[in-house]
Ligand SMILES: Nc1ncnc2c1ncn2[C@@H]1O[C@H](COP(=O)(O)OP(=O)(O)O)[C@@H](O)[C@H]1O
């Protein structure tokens with residue numbers, strides 16, 4: 001088996017499960033890969049099925065597919081390993097010590113994947129490591145499944161460290177969640193395809209509205225705090241978008257090559273246009289008057305100013321002042337509507353595989369890991385590799401170039417910007433075609 005992996009000096013561990021369902025040939029082909037560094041050899045905490053007392057918690061913002069992951073962890077533990085005791089922690093991390101738990105059975109979770117949101121509830125802030133681990137200890141929980149974004153995975157990592165410090169026999173497994181698709185290492189996060197799909201409805205509406213009126217502009221704001229993946233993919237998918245603004249690509253409004261000039265040109269050519277902006281785009285341009293009172297949410301994430309409203313107003317003011325062209329701008333903000341829907345079929349499949357992967361990992365005795373698809377392979381990744389940086393659109397990369405070609409919008413970049421941006425890019429990818437690892441003995445075998 002030859003593997004490639006796009007980060008420097010990783011080791012892939014090829015893992016075949018110690019499988020309790022030996023009599024079922026389908027299960028014996030389940031294989032998993034381990035991503036780790038030389039100094040982070042996987043921890044082992046092995047359980048018999050009848051001693052497992054698992055819990056599941058969801059934290060951070062909503063994302064399509066959360067309920068599917070919960071359902072598949074419960075069903076996976078029960079159907080594949082005969083685990084009967086699974087608790088849901090109510091309301092995110094603080095639920096460990098501030099709320100009641102919910103008993104989860106295959107029957108009680110049977111239909112939840114058809115609903116958006118999370119049946120367990122979620123929250124930001126409230127991460128008290130010591131109280132959380134006390135609660136895990138008091139309740140006799142020995143497998144903790146934690147579903148959430150980068151903040152949640154940082155929280156999972158410190159819970160894992162505290163559990164290790166106390167010498168508890170408890171496995172901690174993360175399932176990465178982010179609608180923004182900004183978690184590094186993994187190919188894609190669950191819910192992302194659903195978000196891109198649902199964004200099409202808003203873009204279509206913006207297109208219909210703008211087309212139906214003289215000099216119509218449809219403006220759609222999408223999620224993407226630091227990364228413009230939803231906006232970029234929704235734009236590429238739609239073909240009705242004339243301009244896509246993302247946090248990674250600085251832009252300016254006035255003067256030659258600016259947004260206003262492009263809008264005027266486009267309206268003269270087509271009579272209408274659609275603009276899509278990720279919520280984190282152009283934050284540096286927004287005036288202090290738009291500053292919200294609170295600067296951070298309960299988890300310490302920066303609170304953004306509403307770029308959609310701000311740019312919409314600026315566009316209106318500009319064309320009113322110019323008095324050359326009367327524009328009609330319709331602003332659509334579907335952000336929370338997109339986040340609140342159930343996942344589409346492809347995401348449901350992905351959620352199922354991630355959930356099963358997490359269950360297999362915990363039952364195989366691994367802890368301190370996050371599950372994820374890496375180069376198309378379901379893998380186990382140590383927490384720190386997931387939390388050490390953020391996945392962003394690289395604007396000197398092919399995908400953004402494809403978007404520029406598709407929309408024909410200005411890049412807003414000078415040659416100097418491009419050179420500087422390239423300098424900030426990742427070091428060249430190291431493809432480890434010649435390494436294969438065996439999970440049984442944690443040994444790395446070099447292929448000859
Ligand atoms: N560095 C951290 N250490 C411990 N817990 C954290 C850390 N960052 C965030 N958390 C906790 O993780 C949870 C979710 O974080 P948040 O940033 O809101 O969402 P997400 O996980 O989706 O990024 C919150 O309860 C928050 O308190």
Ligand SMILES: O=P(O)(O)OC[C@H]1O[C@](O)(COP(=O)(O)O)[C@@H](O)[C@@H]1O
Nearest residue numbers: 060061149178179180223224225297
């Ligand atoms: O208003 P809320 O619920 O705090 O969430 C808003 C944020 O949630 C997100 O959808 C995802 O954020 P997280 O990954 O931190 O959960 C962002 O795009 C957005 O800025």
